[in-house]
Amino acid sequence: MTNLSIILLLSLAFSLSVVFAADPSTLQDFCVTNPIGQVCKDPKHVDANDFFFSGLHTAGNTTNPAGSKVTPVFASQLPGLNTLGISLARIDIAPWGVNPPHSHPRATEILTVLEGTLEVGFITSNPENRHFTKVLQKGDVFVFPIGLIHYQRNIGYGNAVAIAALSSQNPGAITIGNAVFGATPEISSGVLSKAFLLDKSTVNYLQTKF
Amino acid sequence: MTNLSIILLLSLAFSLSVVFAADPSTLQDFCVTNPIGQVCKDPKHVDANDFFFSGLHTAGNTTNPAGSKVTPVFASQLPGLNTLGISLARIDIAPWGVNPPHSHPRATEILTVLEGTLEVGFITSNPENRHFTKVLQKGDVFVFPIGLIHYQRNIGYGNAVAIAALSSQNPGAITIGNAVFGATPEISSGVLSKAFLLDKSTVNYLQTKF
Amino acid sequence: MTNLSIILLLSLAFSLSVVFAADPSTLQDFCVTNPIGQVCKDPKHVDANDFFFSGLHTAGNTTNPAGSKVTPVFASQLPGLNTLGISLARIDIAPWGVNPPHSHPRATEILTVLEGTLEVGFITSNPENRHFTKVLQKGDVFVFPIGLIHYQRNIGYGNAVAIAALSSQNPGAITIGNAVFGATPEISSGVLSKAFLLDKSTVNYLQTKF
Amino acid sequence: MTNLSIILLLSLAFSLSVVFAADPSTLQDFCVTNPIGQVCKDPKHVDANDFFFSGLHTAGNTTNPAGSKVTPVFASQLPGLNTLGISLARIDIAPWGVNPPHSHPRATEILTVLEGTLEVGFITSNPENRHFTKVLQKGDVFVFPIGLIHYQRNIGYGNAVAIAALSSQNPGAITIGNAVFGATPEISSGVLSKAFLLDKSTVNYLQTKF
Amino acid sequence: MTNLSIILLLSLAFSLSVVFAADPSTLQDFCVTNPIGQVCKDPKHVDANDFFFSGLHTAGNTTNPAGSKVTPVFASQLPGLNTLGISLARIDIAPWGVNPPHSHPRATEILTVLEGTLEVGFITSNPENRHFTKVLQKGDVFVFPIGLIHYQRNIGYGNAVAIAALSSQNPGAITIGNAVFGATPEISSGVLSKAFLLDKSTVNYLQTKF
Amino acid sequence: MTNLSIILLLSLAFSLSVVFAADPSTLQDFCVTNPIGQVCKDPKHVDANDFFFSGLHTAGNTTNPAGSKVTPVFASQLPGLNTLGISLARIDIAPWGVNPPHSHPRATEILTVLEGTLEVGFITSNPENRHFTKVLQKGDVFVFPIGLIHYQRNIGYGNAVAIAALSSQNPGAITIGNAVFGATPEISSGVLSKAFLLDKSTVNYLQTKF
Incomplete structure (x- = not known):
């Protein structure tokens, strides 16, 4: 096993330490996570700065x-x-x-x-x-x-x-103008011209602006 | 007490009968109401047509x-x-x-x-x-x-x-075009021209159309 | 470190990539997961087919x-x-x-x-x-x-x-017949004969059918 | 206005007193109601016996x-x-x-x-x-x-x-036997014989027992 | 029917008008109520001041x-x-x-x-x-x-x-001092002296202060 | 790759087996986890003792x-x-x-x-x-x-x-006495003496007791 692979393995293990903390906690006054949607940070490692x-x-x-x-x-x-x-x-x-x-x-x-x-x-x-x-x-x-x-x-x-x-x-937050005229990829100008009673050239103009 | 007032009183009492049904129900498998936001209809009076x-x-x-x-x-x-x-x-x-x-x-x-x-x-x-x-x-x-x-x-x-x-x-349901250009009363054209990068005359035109 | 172990380690790392995506997302319009009960898939990898x-x-x-x-x-x-x-x-x-x-x-x-x-x-x-x-x-x-x-x-x-x-x-979905007569392992026939007023031979017959 | 109508009116007003208590409460530590599904009892009239x-x-x-x-x-x-x-x-x-x-x-x-x-x-x-x-x-x-x-x-x-x-x-609580064989009105025996693999006479027998 | 009773009846009817509005609303973007715990105010009568x-x-x-x-x-x-x-x-x-x-x-x-x-x-x-x-x-x-x-x-x-x-x-909001030492009626000083390791005279003193 | 590192890798893989069970489950009648805040245990491995x-x-x-x-x-x-x-x-x-x-x-x-x-x-x-x-x-x-x-x-x-x-x-559970006088680190005695109308020496005494 090379040094690199050891480092890889250990850094992997370390990045898992929060998630698979072996010591059960009886407490869930909060569930600090980062990024959103992940499992809770071990309460022991949570401090006031969180x-x-x-x-x-x-x-x-x-x-x-x-x-x-x-x-x-x-x-x-x-x-x-x-x-x-x-x-x-x-x-x-x-x-x-x-x-x-x-x-x-x-x-x-x-x-x-x-x-x-x-x-x-x-x-x-x-x-x-x-x-x-x-x-x-x-x-x-x-x-x-x-x-x-x-x-x-x-x-x-x-x-x-x-x-x-x-x-x-x-x-x-959904900013209406951005969502409608600035979506990626663009919403078809046919949809937008019908929905907003605008001709297609105005729609295309707005799509370039947003 | 005139006949009219008796009718008023009774119709008032009747309209309350659902709300203050004296007989407690042990059941809340459903809470049929009409209109929305009111108290539950007495389950005894609920049938399949509801x-x-x-x-x-x-x-x-x-x-x-x-x-x-x-x-x-x-x-x-x-x-x-x-x-x-x-x-x-x-x-x-x-x-x-x-x-x-x-x-x-x-x-x-x-x-x-x-x-x-x-x-x-x-x-x-x-x-x-x-x-x-x-x-x-x-x-x-x-x-x-x-x-x-x-x-x-x-x-x-x-x-x-x-x-x-x-x-x-x-x-x-919030139809974006109607909500933005067809609100009652109108949203100020200053807000909309800035938000949608349209000149005010286009905004005013859209507001008359929606 | 053998090739096999490298593959093992990398495939492990890969299978973790969704869960431990280093780049925080500011967005949770949805939380795509598969199987159910797991952490959210990184929104960047979500597409219309999800x-x-x-x-x-x-x-x-x-x-x-x-x-x-x-x-x-x-x-x-x-x-x-x-x-x-x-x-x-x-x-x-x-x-x-x-x-x-x-x-x-x-x-x-x-x-x-x-x-x-x-x-x-x-x-x-x-x-x-x-x-x-x-x-x-x-x-x-x-x-x-x-x-x-x-x-x-x-x-x-x-x-x-x-x-x-x-x-x-x-x-x-709990199909009553299957849950009651087709559970694995079987529910004791004593429970079922008493609950459904059936003699034990009928219960046993039903348990073989479901 | 007759005495009867006064009594009617007052008793109506009284039965409403809980619901339309004029004095706003800043407190909703609980919402005592009886029967279920009705508006909250005025907290002032709630005591330990509730x-x-x-x-x-x-x-x-x-x-x-x-x-x-x-x-x-x-x-x-x-x-x-x-x-x-x-x-x-x-x-x-x-x-x-x-x-x-x-x-x-x-x-x-x-x-x-x-x-x-x-x-x-x-x-x-x-x-x-x-x-x-x-x-x-x-x-x-x-x-x-x-x-x-x-x-x-x-x-x-x-x-x-x-x-x-x-x-x-x-x-x-849904007691399976009662719900299936003792519903009022009865579930069609055709549904039950198919669902429980029982002949219709057994189904009818069970429906009389429950 | 005296004038007084007509006023009583009408004021009663009026106070009910919000609650029993006959015209169903298809909208519940909000449910304005006052006091808390009551049914929703008719959306038609809601305005920006609410x-x-x-x-x-x-x-x-x-x-x-x-x-x-x-x-x-x-x-x-x-x-x-x-x-x-x-x-x-x-x-x-x-x-x-x-x-x-x-x-x-x-x-x-x-x-x-x-x-x-x-x-x-x-x-x-x-x-x-x-x-x-x-x-x-x-x-x-x-x-x-x-x-x-x-x-x-x-x-x-x-x-x-x-x-x-x-x-x-x-x-x-539960202010600890007020809730513990200022409750009405008082919490028994026996409970508080044991819970807070204070002698009863200190507890009694605190109860008079809060 | 040494034996130790193989054991490390396998034990890591094993500790992950619950979380990344490859076989999707169609069932979530429950989500057994230990410790709290983690992902669900594979339903296949759940039994009555859980x-x-x-x-x-x-x-x-x-x-x-x-x-x-x-x-x-x-x-x-x-x-x-x-x-x-x-x-x-x-x-x-x-x-x-x-x-x-x-x-x-x-x-x-x-x-x-x-x-x-x-x-x-x-x-x-x-x-x-x-x-x-x-x-x-x-x-x-x-x-x-x-x-x-x-x-x-x-x-x-x-x-x-x-x-x-x-x-x-x-x-x-928040035991008031422990939380207020027994917090780690201590709450400033200035806060507590003001909040509980106690002199600082009494506060300090209580803080040593809890």
């Missing part, structure tokens, strides 16, 4: 076409959140910027405005497609029920900042 | 712009489904018609093609927005995971028919 | 004593269904054949008749043991609540075909 | 054909259990008596023997129909997973007593 | 013995949160003040510090009772898993402010 | 300061309980002994007294902190809702014995 994340006071960079930036603190960023059904995010929006219409397939969102003025809204499912909208100031709170399309827009003169909480450690 | 619906063999009328029609069998149509976490729908699509991109906020969908040829697809959430697509023939089955945007298109010469099952008795 | 199954238009072979055949499309047949809480099945029943009394320990069932005439029913739990029964024609829909014993019988002149949906990706 | 039941030390009457008796402490007997997902039962079995094969559509069962010797078993779902069986003495514990058919038999010389716990406040 | 709360920018009054104040935004304060599994709270702590050890019986908590320096910690369940603790600065995030005892203390020179999110619309 | 535990008739040793002993039958002791949402425990309390105030972060508890006289109680969450208490005799049953602090005390002349069931296979 429940910690820093940097949410830093403004996100909004110099992009939408003029907004979401900083997630989901289970991928904070492994201790796994299985616990909650997460946070910071939303920065430059003046007249938009956090464009999107939905979270696995979470309700509740947000509170720390700074600025936001126009927010969500749309109910078929057949009504009712639009619930509200202008929010500092200290205001609003709820976007699970799975519904919603958006935020900064309608004030300065930057707007909000803290959002989501009812899943891995809520997912 | 679990029955007819007419799913009838083709939906596809003479509409999308060229498609969904016939739901949800808890609103079949009250016995309440709390049981499942429902059905029939999908009819005329040649080159589209069941346009939509999501179900509370359900995964699985469908099987009874007739015709369907191009189907779903798009994953951010950041990948991967497009999983497949052409389905009679007898083929496909799954659309909960909350993700998906669509079907008839790419054959005749009508296409599919039976879909959904993992909720009240899955909801 | 959500696809074909052949549900093919009639099941009903030349058996019950005169019926169920073709499942559960997570074992369609790995993309894992964790998504839904599945399908096709039920074929020859004239006067029976899909015998059974229950699904983890699912409600809803079915629609594609062809023929079915007598269907379910029985509620103790103490009432009420029998909800209905004759179904093409296009009719019926619900069998989770865990309750139910059956279907073809009471028409031709074959009957139904599509059933179940509220679990792995609903399980 | 969480209390007495008499589980009293032996059930086993002078019946099965030689066994189950004394339930479900939400119907102990309203404080509502929504809490657990309940208890006492099982008494006379020598050679049987708690006949049954399933709980909504619960796993775990039991411990207080007295006597029990032969117990459960059968897994299709296709294996494996029979897991064990002889239990005083202090032994056994688990019957949710929805699976199981039974207990006293194979000792004295009475047997067990305490069972179930993972639902309203687990339901 | 999803709105204001005032979270206002500092809580910390002039109390603990030197801290929690301002909740739960379903009682924001009825649109009902059934959606999430809520918010603002935590203000004066220098050296403490949000004393408590647990949430129905929720995990995640918080981020807006201002100041917090020492935070949680303790795992038996037998380890491990203490996970961390000092948090502005922008830091920490997680307290469901049901575990946790606390926050301001160890800086100025006021500390945090926004917490909880994985339930009605998380509940 | 659902079995013995010894609950043996009195726990109550010669300790609290005068009580809890004997758990959780998933760690009975691996077949995994995922099934239920477990048992035996509680022994010597005369005037106490099962001190504790909570279960993941379970409701229901108990029945087999022997002796118990004073039991639970305390609701803030702001009421109501104390629901009751004296229980043999055969009495009481419920402690999920997450709430509760206790039992033997107020009779002989030993008291109870069987408790919990609505989780791994309920966890």
